[in-house]
Amino acid sequence: MEKKILLKDEPLLQHPLLLLFALVIGFIFMDPFHFGPLGGHDYRPVKHDVAPYKQVMASWPKDNRSRLGSGKLEFVNEVYGPESLEFDLLGRGPYTGMADGRVVRWMGDSLGWETFATVTPTWSEKLCANGIQSTKGKQSKHEHRCGRPLGLRFDRNNGDLYIADAYFGLLVVGPEGGLATPLATHVDGKHILFANDLDIHKNGSIFFTDTSKRYNRVNHFFSLLEGEATGRLLRYDPTTGTTHVVLDELAFPNGVQISKDHSFLLFTETTNCRLMKYWLEGPRTGQVDIVANLPGYPDNVRLNERGEFWVAIDCCRTPMQEVLAHYPWIKSFYFRLPLKMSFLARMTAMEMYTVISLFNDKGEILEVLEDQKGEVMKLVSEVKEVNGKLWIGTVAHNHIATLPYP
Numbered sequence: 001m002e003k004k005i006l007l008k009d010e011p012l013l014q015h016p017l018l019l020l021f022a023l024v025i026g027f028i029f030m031d032p033f034h035f036g037p038l039g040g041h042d043y044r045p046v047k048h049d050v051a052p053y054k055q056v057m058a059s060w061p062k063d064n065r066s067r068l069g070s071g072k073l074e075f076v077n078e079v080y081g082p083e084s085l086e087f088d089l090l091g092r093g094p095y096t097g098m099a100d101g102r103v104v105r106w107m108g109d110s111l112g113w114e115t116f117a118t119v120t121p122t123w124s125e126k127l128c129a130n131g132i133q134s135t136k137g138k139q140s141k142h143e144h145r146c147g148r149p150l151g152l153r154f155d156r157n158n159g160d161l162y163i164a165d166a167y168f169g170l171l172v173v174g175p176e177g178g179l180a181t182p183l184a185t186h187v188d189g190k191h192i193l194f195a196n197d198l199d200i201h202k203n204g205s206i207f208f209t210d211t212s213k214r215y216n217r218v219n220h221f222f223s224l225l226e227g228e229a230t231g232r233l234l235r236y237d238p239t240t241g242t243t244h245v246v247l248d249e250l251a252f253p254n255g256v257q258i259s260k261d262h263s264f265l266l267f268t269e270t271t272n273c274r275l276m277k278y279w280l281e282g283p284r285t286g287q288v289d290i291v292a293n294l295p296g297y298p299d300n301v302r303l304n305e306r307g308e309f310w311v312a313i314d315c316c317r318t319p320m321q322e323v324l325a326h327y328p329w330i331k332s333f334y335f336r337l338p339l340k341m342s343f344l345a346r347m348t349a350m351e352m353y354t355v356i357s358l359f360n361d362k363g364e365i366l367e368v369l370e371d372q373k374g375e376v377m378k379l380v381s382e383v384k385e386v387n388g389k390l391w392i393g394t395v396a397h398n399h400i401a402t403l404p405y406p
């Protein structure tokens with residue numbers, strides 16, 4: 001009797017092939033021998049929110065002349081992964097944070113590049129100064145000891161330089177440079193895992209992004225693939241020396257830029273390929289809007305003198321990205337198979353080329369510049385418009401691109 005009930009309730013036992021199939025699936029999902037590319041890593045893909053691929057691509061303007069292709073690469077092999085670019089109160093620069101952990105500045109043809117600041121006393125020439133090798137994978141082993149300065153901003157009142165470092169949080173260094181002082185390394189008692197970019201409010205508050213609570217910069221790729229949304233917009237208050245969570249559950253928050261009139265700020269959500277607005281003043285204070293869905297993965301946002309916003313985008317997303325965003329179990333399954341991760345990466349993002357786009361304060365697209373063949377610019381991180389010229393940074397290559405503009 002008992003046996004009969006058991007058989008009735010367990011269709012798997014009645015069908016040996018089904019049982020075998022279930023075991024194989026179970027085995028793949030549990031990956032007990034770590035066959036998958038993550039080798040036992042606790043990978044938890046989740047559903048996330050991307051706008052329909054077709055709709056975004058169809059409405060996105062094309063730069064038929066591929067104007068970024070006529071950009072110039074400067075300082076080739078003199079700077080290593082210059083992510084953010086900044087100019088000081090005297091107009092000197094660019095200053096940039098590099099893959100070897102230093103903030104450097106260009107002092108003109110006769111003096112060249114000089115070290116301006118470091119973000120940690122653990123920085124050493126022996127460990128960190130690896131030249132053009134700095135942007136290679138090997139250096140990433142040392143990043144947590146050398147630092148990886150990303151967002152840079154000068155305080156226009158006193159010439160202090162604020163730095164968002166991927167490992168050492170929010171820091172500041174005086175106009176003469178040197179070892180930067182940490183301002184925010186923790187929030188709610190926990191270490192800030194991945195500070196990324198910042199901007200300075202007129203009342204002294206520093207708004208900055210913390211990209212993920214799960215992955216640091218070296219492992220940022222997992223954050224993008226998982227679609228996880230544990231990133232935050234934080235605010236450091238200098239009057240009290242405290243750090244506050246402004247927004248939580250963001251999907252790879254990256255660049256941040258306060259508007260010219262300080263009524264709102266824009267930030268990018270890289271995983272969801274979109275540009276977001278957070279209201280600082282007026283009836284909608286504290287609310288968030290989607291400004292634009294983008295054709296690729298955005299990084300930093302920077303204001304020009306006219307109050308418009310340049311957004312650096314690594315193009316393009318793919319139809320497959322949309323499918324994987326909606327059905328994360330496909331990714332879970334994939335990761336249990338002995339397949340290469342680069343293949344999955346290629347499915348979610350096409351051959352990368354650069355798109356930079358200018359938005360006005362209403363979120364309308366004013367300009368799109370592309371390098372469709374990916375000949376000149378790849379993996380751009382920031383566009384900064386200064387005196388008739390665009391300065392374009394990259395997190396992964398050893399140069400700065402420039403283009404006369406307008």
Ligand SMILES: *[C@@H]1O[C@H](CO)[C@@H](O)[C@H](O)[C@H]1NC(C)=O
Nearest residue numbers: 060061062063064065066368
């Ligand atoms: C760019 O090319 C597309 C088709 O390839 C065309 O529809 C569009 O009008 C062109 N835009 C400009 C500004 O020439």
Ligand SMILES: *[C@@H]1O[C@H](CO)[C@@H](O)[C@H](O)[C@H]1NC(C)=O
Nearest residue numbers: 201203204205237239280281
């Ligand atoms: C500064 O402005 C921000 C944004 O409106 C606000 O959240 C913060 O409380 C202000 N800080 C001070 C000290 O008034």
